[in-house]
Amino acid sequence: MKVLLHVCCAPCSVMVVEALRQAGHEVTFFWYNPNIHPTTEYVSRRDQLRTYAKELGIDVIEVDHYGLSAFVSQAIQDLDNRCLQCYEDRLLRTALTAKANQFDCFQSTLFISPYQRHDDLKLIAEMVAEKVGIAFHYQDFRPLFREGQTRAREMAFYMQKYCGCIFSEAERYRKKWGNHQEKS
């Protein structure tokens, strides 16, 4: 099948693309991540994916949009559940692009991460697939996560330290340094 694979970052793509190719699928990468902040982080992740895609000989369809203002305005309304809106936005854009470009189905590297809300992610992908009228190819890639991270480090990939949004960055460093940054 022709699969449009939404890629959140190159490290998470390593094992997903390998598994899909081994199963005989033809993979095209899709970059749309307006949830990644700040700009330097966004560019580092995007450029790492471009480099890796070139090495693999995989085409990349890009919606190259740094969406800080719109993302934060939306997320701040319900910070605890911001991931659900974040998933829906990215998966909906993936499904629409897959449909417009005659792919058979779509997938996302988010399905390899043990840190995402996997069951919610699956429900949202299925809902979006039905809404757009294109198949969602479900696979739980989480057992491959550690191997993918190890291989990405061995290939000297840019490795991010937090999920993507500025709120996830704060959570990451709050665990490490405490809550002092909220007090200023």
Ligand code: SF4
């Ligand atoms: S933590 Fe990750 S999935 Fe959740 S809103 Fe932030 S970038 Fe999106």
